[in-house]
Every structure is written in C-alpha cells, then in structure tokens.
Amino acid sequence: MAPRAGFVSLKGFYMPVIVQGLLTIVIGVGGCIGYFYLSNLLLDKVIFPAKGENAGRNINRANQIRPWLFLFPAIFALGLYLVYPVVGSFWRSLYGRSPSDWVGFDNYVQLAASNEFQQAFFNNLLWVIVVPAMATFLGLLVAQLTDKLSWGNIAKSLIFMPMAISFVGASLIWKFVYANDADIGLINAIRASLGFGNPIDVMQIPFWNNFFLMVILIWIQTGFAMVILSAALRGIPEETIEAAILDGANPWQLFFRIKVPQIMGTIVVVWTTITILVLKVFDIVYTMTGGNFGTEILPSYMMDFMFRDDGRATAVAFIIMIVVLPVMIWNIVQARKEMR
Template identity: 55%
Template structure:
C-alpha cells in the first residue's frame, strides 16, 4: 500500500508540474511579447514571434529529456570506451582490440546473428499470416486480442511464464513444466531445455516471437485492410487462387509496411537483454551483446571501458537500421 500511494502521489505531482510549466511558460511568453491591446506592426511582430516560440515551449521538456537520457549517454559511452576500467586513464582502442579477440564476445555476436536471422523473420511471417486469416473469420477480433495480449507483458514477466514451460525436474519426478510434461506423457525423457547448447538459443527466441507476433499482426492487419477491394475482386475474376492473391497481390502492396515491421523487430533483437538475463543469465552459451555489456559494466568489479566498448558496438549496429527505418517510413507517408 505505501508503494501504491507513493506511485499515485508521484503521478499526480508530475501531472501538476507539467500543467504548471505549460501555464507559466505561456503566461510569461505573452507578457514578454504581448499582442493584446496593441495594434499595427508591433502587435503583428509580437504575435509572429510568440507563435514561433510557443511550439518549442511544449517540446522543451521532451528535448531536455532526450538530451539527458539519450544524447549525453551516447557521448559518455564513446568517451568511456576509450578509457580504462575506472574511466579515468585514456587507453585508445585497446578495449576494442580486446573485444574482437575475446571468445565470449564472439559467442555473443554469433548468438545475436542467430536471433537476427530467426526472430524478425518468424515474427513478421506469423503476424502476416495471422492478420490475413483473422480478417476472414467472424471471431477474428477475439483471436487478435488473444495474440496481442503478450505485448502487454514485460520481457521479464514473459520469461518467468516460459520458465514454467521449460521447467525441468529429475526423471521419475512429477514434471510441472508443460513441455517436459508432454514429453513424458508420450514416453520420452525430460530435458533441461535451456541448458542445451545452441538449441537453447531457439528456446529463448520463442519467447520474443511469442511477444512480437502480436505487434506484427496489428500493424500488418491495418496494412492489409488498406488494400483496395477492386484489386482483389479483379484477381478473383481472373481466376487467381487464394495463395496467388495473398503472395502476388496482397504482399507486394504492403511490402513497405512489412519492411518497417521487420526492422523494428530487428532493432529490438539487437538490444535483447531481459529475456536472456531472466532465463539463463548468459550461461550455457546463450550470451548476447547487451547481457555481456551489463556483465562487464556492473559485475565483477565493473569495467566501464570494456562495457562501454560493447555498448558502442550495439549502437553502431542499431543506428543504421533506425535511419533506414525512418527514411522508409518517411517515403511511405510521402515525406510528411
């Protein structure tokens, strides 16, 4: 109860502070550049200046937040990557030379590549298929709601749920994990699934696919509904089958949306951290870049230089995809 009350008070204080800021800043702007009670060129000039400044007053808190929590950390990470573990002594590129010669870093790169190959492709494909199928059945909205529900669960919460799916008990014991319960029911031997090298990565990927399929489905369903009915009717009249209509008529028309969904999931995969931390903590060859960065930065005494160097690599991988995604979205909206 105290935590709940503190949260409510904090939210109320935040809302009141925002309201006070906007009211006070607009009042001050109107006093500095008054337009009421004046006429002629001066009133027009003040009105023009206040109209140009007012939008920036609304954006200023967001810009400050971006500067403090996004821009500053980028420059600080680059600076730390060129210094030693304490962040004080300059060591140049030695952290990067160490990184590319480290076996655990190479394992993390390999695992991230696996995630990049599997998760965006499977999530986008399943989302597209489900979007197309659910639009054809009367209970499609109910199905979409159920499939989208995992999006409301945090990654850590999803990992806890799937821990019960993969749970392992010694052979002969009652299996509470759904997967091992099914295996033993059909006469097989239970397995510690998340400890199986290489394959355990795919068991972890299933969690993110389970979450992101709902996101892909919602976006692609909206895109499919935007396809002109005349195009589909013409294809039916020409004798096209359902699969031909789907792959040759519908998919090409929403190619841009598919690319946006794909790249959004790709960016998320490059930063995947919570699922690996909660499920395996990087053990059994499941380490990924973000988890490795966390280990070097905050564990084992903390090595700010090496942790920051890994963070810079993640940033270098993510930024080009984000730029491409923004340009593609701008092109789709006609530059508006």
C-alpha cells in the same frame, strides 16, 4: 521522518504528489508560452524592429530566424538527453575501470579478441535474423487467417494476450514448458509419451538453446505484428482484390502478389520495430539462463562488466548503438520512399 504516502518531501516541507504534478504542468506549459512570447517580442521589437528604412529587410530576417526559435527547445532537449549521453558514453568507453584510467581504444580491441564477445555478437545476430522474421511472418499469417473466421476477434485476443505479460513473467511461464521434468515440462512430457529416455534440459543444448529462447520473444511479439498487419490488410482497397479475382488469381496469388505488396511499408515498420526490440532484449536471457550455456547476447554480456569494468561495459553499449543505427537509417529511408 519519511514522507507520508502520496506526499513528496521538499526540504522538510511535504507537498501532495497531485499538487506537485499540477505545478509541474503549470510551470512547464507556462514556461513554454513565456519563452515563445518573449523570444518573438525580442526578435520583432529589439533585434529586427519593423520600422525605419530597413523595415522590410528586418521583417524578412526575423521570419528566417523565427522557425529556429520554435525548434530550439526541441533541439536543446534532444541535445541534452540524446546527443550528450551518446558522446559521453563514447568518451567513457575510452577509459578503464576508473575515470582516470585512459586506455584509448583498448576496450574495443579486447572485445574484438574476446571469444565471449564473439559468441554474444553471433547470438545477437541470430536473434536479429530469426525473431523479427518469424514474428512478422506469423503475425501476417494469423492476421490473414483470423480475418476470415467468425470467431477471429476471439482468436486475435488470445494471440495478443502475451503482449500484456512482462518479459520476465513470460520467461517464468516458459520455464515450466522447458522444465527438466516429465511431470512439469511440456517438452519432456511429450518425449516421455513417445517412449524416449530420460528427460533433457533444453536450455543446456548448445546452439539450439538460443532458438528455444527466441521462441519466447516470438510468442510475445506475434500479437503485436498481428494487430498492426491486420489493420493494414483491412485497409487494402476492395477494388484491387475484386479485380484480381476476376482475372483468375488463386488465394496464394491473391495474398502474395496483391495484398502483401500493398502493405509492404507496414511490414517493414513492424519488422524494424521488432528488430530494435531484439537488439535491446535482456530479460529473457537473464531469467532463463543468465547468459550461460552459450546463450550470452550483447546486453547480458554488457551486464557482466557493469559492476567490475565500467569502461568495457560502456564500449559494449556503444557497439549495440552502432548495430542499431543501420536498421534505423534503413527504416527512415523506407519511410521517406513511402511518403513520396
């Protein structure tokens, strides 16, 4: 018999979901407290007891090991849920369609020689270059302009609203904008009003259709960039702005030479966050074109192999991770520089 709504079946015993949640919290928190208490007790009373002629040395040794006791649960969780899947994915990418079909690096060699993979990689590169730059620039521009308007908060709310829409929902909205029909599609309606010929399907225009897809993600992420950068702009000390005005700086110089350098760290964080999102985007391409008409990107290309060649799909996933790594490392380096 299926469990009732709000209940979870545990070997025939139906437990309310709220009770299960409370038990999970109690067991989890209690387990952490018990671990830290018992590990400290074992360290101080059994392994390095603070008594006898070696009491001082034992205390020092215990204090050196104690931080690792506190870090161990986090390190174990990271190893189990992050390191192990990465290593396992790389190992699986060395096999063919079945786990017993060892192919070594053949999957990577075949991908490198594939025109479809090269096209997907090139398209992903375009996304990484265009979307973060445009979304960050537009977010910064809107943040600066709306801060000077009496109705700026209303404008910000309207611009931020696309963030509340899923990628699939946003894609369906833009399908109407790009529709190959002058009565529905906004682009074709404008073309018809200007006296152009038959309607066109912008999703089938080679190369440029990628940019039409990018517009959707830029539309969504501009609100995110605007909110973060608006807060950063408001955090700039007024003294520096007033000093620049007294020195004769015009609005352009005030913005690009005074404000932007002071929030460069925030701009980098926004740019990096959007870049990582771009490298994982899949929904927009799959909903709009299914990866057809030259719009294939690495995540959608990976999905093509997901159910027919698991080894090659895992190889594509590993390549995506490698592409993300330099962005992450660069972001960490920049964050450390900001902290100095």
